[in-house]
Amino acid sequence: MVFAVGRKNQLWVSLIEKALAKTYGNYAILKAGRTVEGLSTLTGSPTLSIDLEYVDLDRDSRNAALDIAIVHEAGHAVAAANSNVRVTGLGVFLFAIYPGAFTEVEPDQLERCSCAQRLRIFGAGIWHNIVLALLGVLILLLIPVLSLPFYSNSAGIVVVDVDPKSGLYGPTGLRAGHHIQRINQCEVRNASDWAACFGQIWETSRPHPAYQKGFLAQFKAVAQMTASNGHIIQDHSDGEVQCCNEFNVSNATHICFRYLAPLSADVQPSEGPSAEKQTTTPKPIFPKFPDFDAEFGVKSDGSALQHAQAVHLRRKRANLKMLRFLVTGQARPVLFIGYLDEPLHMVEVAELTPRFGLIPWWMPRVAELFARYLITLSLAMGILNAVPCYGLDGQFIGATVVDYFCQNWPLSVRKRMSNMLVTSGTVIFCSNILIGFARSLFNNH
Known part of the structure; x- marks a missing residue:
């Protein structure tokens, strides 16, 4: 190709x-x-462009386009009937995979109508498009209110889509429909919290020469998964450490850490600006190592912990961030190591989460998408048909306007003026298309 x-x-x-x-x-x-x-x-x-890879989105687009076309043509039919003009045909058609509609009226009866009646018939479709766009705006505003009995807007966020280029894409990452309630120790209640948590994680994990940053965990939980020296493999090219082979687990689901051994109870920290006594509260331990509780913390070098079973874990590669996404209904969190802007910009989320398990998460999303299609496609169809261009409603609207304001002029002059108006509109319309096409080609190069 x-x-x-x-x-x-x-x-x-x-x-x-x-x-x-x-x-x-x-x-x-x-x-x-x-x-x-x-x-x-x-x-x-x-x-x-209709991408069949996203069948659901394209189905919504086609349904919205069909509804808009039907409402547009129904406006012509209703206005013609009110003006005692017989409607000879009304139907829908399918061009490739995209739907459309048409209306046919009796031409002789249409010619006998006054200019006001003809203008009402030709412009009815545009007015219907405007009303339909306003209806889409109303639906868009009412979705959060109508969804409250079945969906919550403060109980977390739901994943809508994950970019295939992201490290969070795949069977062990995030998927559409995942209900996220927490990132590390930051609680996520809505989309604002989702963005704020990444800012908080960035601030708390920035490198500092006098402090070690990582995760606090109980020592006996870490000790049972401590790899022996003979089973540790280090990649000298990027500094990544592999330590999972000894425990018969996959590197795709487990991450290697280096930990600082706790000080014994009789060792006291030295005096100085970097010395600091920390107190920790014992936390419950789950049977399996990947599920134990851990908190992100900042401890100064040489600090003593009151409980000897608490240790400080730190990753080998400190330039990347580690995120733990707590997903509702999953025993284990989703782990991610990378840059913070990746989940922020490559994961699409929504605020409305189902209150009950049987309610699908995607219903508000589909309703919102359909409302946006109504707004954009209705306004686009209305504005497009208002242009005095051959083949559009604007061709007949322009001729009717000329007849109304110049009804005392000779018929030949009026036709010449109508043709000039429609020709000018067609040239301007086609010029805009060519300019847009040339600009897109220029941007591609």
Whole structure:
């Protein structure tokens, strides 16, 4: 493929490329680009990319587009019926996989209508689109209120999507529908807390020359999983340590630490600015090592702990952050080592979490997405049809406006003015399409 790389779920990529090659003369002239750009070049019209990889999103887009088209054409039909103009046809059609609708009225009866009646008929679809967009705004505002009996907006966040390029993607990472309540020791109640926790973790884990930072855990829990020297493998290229082979566990689910041995009870810390006596409270230990409780803490060098069973764990690679995501319904947390901006920008979350187990997490998301489609597609269809361009409602609206304001002028003059208006609108409309297409090609290069 020269113009675009086609996947198994993309349609007509090779046919579009062949048509472009015929248009330009040969395949050698074609430049790399997206399939939607090539289709726009062939048709001379705006194109919409439908990615079949995201079937649910595309289904919502098609459903919203069909509803908007039906409401738009129904506006023409209702206005025609109110003006005693017979509607001869009303239906829907499918272009490729994208739906549309049409309305046909009796042309002779339409010509006998006054300019005000014709303007009402031609502009009814646009007004219906505006009303539908306002309805979408209302739905978008009411979703949090209507969802309160079944969803909570302060009990954590739910994962909507994870970028495949993220280290959190995969069977051992985060998945759509995961309900996160805590990151390390930071409680997450909503999307604001989700972002604030990363800032808090960054502030508390910044390196300091006089302090060691890591996780506090009970010594007897750590001792039973301490690797012997003969089973420790260190990668000298990046400093990563492998210590899991001795315990028959996977490196994908376990992480190696280096720990500081606790001071005995009779050893007192030396006096000085870096000396500090810390008190810790014994915490319960679960039977298996990966499940024991640990708290992130900051301890000064040479500090003494009141309880000898408490130790300070620190990672070998301090330049990366370790995150523990507490997921509802999972015995073990999801572990992540990397940069903080990765989960912040590559994991999409939502605030509404189900109050009951049988309620699907995605319902508010689908309703919100459908409302946004109603708003954007309705306004787009309304504005597009208002343009005085051939083939759009604006063509007939422009001619009607000319007839209304210039009704005393000769018919030939009025037709000439209408043609000039529609031609100018068509040229401006097509110029915008070409400018947008050229700009997209320039940005790609």
